[in-house]
Amino acid sequence: MNYLTKYRSILIYGLSLAAALFLMKWLEWRFLILNHAFEIYAGIIALLFTGLGIWLAMKLSTPKIKIITIEKELAAEKTFVLNNKALNETGVSARELEVLELMADGLSNQEIAERLFVSLSTIKTHSSNLFFKLEVQRRTQAIEKAKRMELIA
Amino acid sequence: MNYLTKYRSILIYGLSLAAALFLMKWLEWRFLILNHAFEIYAGIIALLFTGLGIWLAMKLSTPKIKIITIEKELAAEKTFVLNNKALNETGVSARELEVLELMADGLSNQEIAERLFVSLSTIKTHSSNLFFKLEVQRRTQAIEKAKRMELIA
DNA sequence: CCTAAAATCAAACTAAAGTATGAGAGGCTG
DNA sequence: CAGCCTCTCATACTTTAGTTTGATTTTAGG
Numbered sequence: 428m429n430y431l432t433k434y435r436s437i438l439i440y441g442l443s444l445a446a447a448l449f450l451m452k453w454l455e456w457r458f459l460i461l462n463h464a465f466e467i468y469a470g471i472i473a474l475l476f477t478g479l480g481i482w483l484a485m486k487l488s489t490p491k492i493k494i495i496t497i498e499k500e501l502a503a504e505k506t507f508v509l510n511n512k513a514l515n516e517t518g519v520s521a522r523e524l525e526v527l528e529l530m531a532d533g534l535s536n537q538e539i540a541e542r543l544f545v546s547l548s549t550i551k552t553h554s555s556n557l558f559f560k561l562e563v564q565r566r567t568q569a570i571e572k573a574k575r576m577e578l579i580a
Numbered sequence: 581m582n583y584l585t586k587y588r589s590i591l592i593y594g595l596s597l598a599a600a601l602f603l604m605k606w607l608e609w610r611f612l613i614l615n616h617a618f619e620i621y622a623g624i625i626a627l628l629f630t631g632l633g634i635w636l637a638m639k640l641s642t643p644k645i646k647i648i649t650i651e652k653e654l655a656a657e658k659t660f661v662l663n664n665k666a667l668n669e670t671g672v673s674a675r676e677l678e679v680l681e682l683m684a685d686g687l688s689n690q691e692i693a694e695r696l697f698v699s700l701s702t703i704k705t706h707s708s709n710l711f712f713k714l715e716v717q718r719r720t721q722a723i724e725k726a727k728r729m730e731l732i733a
Numbered sequence: 734c735c736t737a738a739a740a741t742c743a744a745a746c747t748a749a750a751g752t753a754t755g756a757g758a759g760g761c762t763g
Numbered sequence: 764c765a766g767c768c769t770c771t772c773a774t775a776c777t778t779t780a781g782t783t784t785g786a787t788t789t790t791a792g793g
Contacts, residue, residue: 480633
């Protein structure tokens with residue numbers, strides 16, 4: 428109780444000083460704000476529009492997965508080219524290739540003969556020549572090798 | 581010659597008028613610029629930073645090629661699952677699958693027998709049971725079907 | 734037009750592949 | 764532990780595959 432009355436003036440003075448200082452500081456801050464209002468505003472605009480730009484780019488950018496489909500198409504072409512190249516290199520004839528494809532489908536020589544309207548002998552001859560050209564002994568090997576060489580699918 | 585001296589005053593007057601008008605227009609434009617200097621500046625900033633945002637997005641967007649590798653990994657897992665699933669469905673045993681794989685590599689029954697250290701009879705029994713389970717008649721058909729079912733690679 | 738390659742066929746083999754049946758040794762499970 | 768499945772093997776047989784030789788007919792190219 429006593430202290431309060433005793434040092435009231437000092438207290439008031441101190442409080443006033445504190446308030447004044449606070450006011451000054453606040454005014455200084457206000458001044459800073461006002462003085463740099465343009466820069467701050469410009470900064471906000473810059474930030475906002477950078478965000479807008481990013482959003483736009485995300486929204487409008489075409490997905491990059493299209494590359495895959497292009498590769499697939501190229502692979503198809505490549506297969507065709509390799510087909511011809513391998514055919515020329517091995518010397519496998521068109522008819523022999525037909526027989527080879529049916530072999531790969533699991534048909535027997537008899538079934539292939541019926542499918543191509545020729546005799547069993549003919550298919551045996553074809554396959555024998557085929558094995559020689561592919562340097563294999565069995566039809567299973569021929570199928571395996573032909574697939575590796577991309578002669579057949 | 582005559583015309584020039586005759587209408588000099590008119591010409592001068594006209595030119596003065598034109599200059600004045602031009603000056604006014606120019607001043608008006610200047611005024612416009614000055615009056616809207618902030619908006620123009622803000623607009624330029626907006627444009628520039630929108631561009632920056634787009635550039636940033638383009639530059640920093642992660643390439644989507646990673647998805648491909650993920651798909652491949654998933655495919656590998658899927659194959660494993662399908663393998664087991666198909667194995668259970670067809671009832672093909674582990675040993676029969678071994679024989680099947682060697683068949684697909686083009687080996688003869690004799691070669692398979694030697695590779696697995698068992699007799700030719702055993703391989704014949706295995707393959708016969710295999711064909712029954714796969715509902716096929718020949719090894720070539722078995723290979724073809726097993727690959728379609730993803731029992732083998 | 735003529736020739737070389739490709740396609741066709743046949744016959745007589747040999748070598749694989751595939752079927753059918755039976756049987757023994759282990760291993761897992763109810 | 765009995766029953767079932769897998770793996771193993773054998774024997775005897777049928778069917779398919781593959782080779783060899785030789786021949787005729789198309790077909791495409793110089």
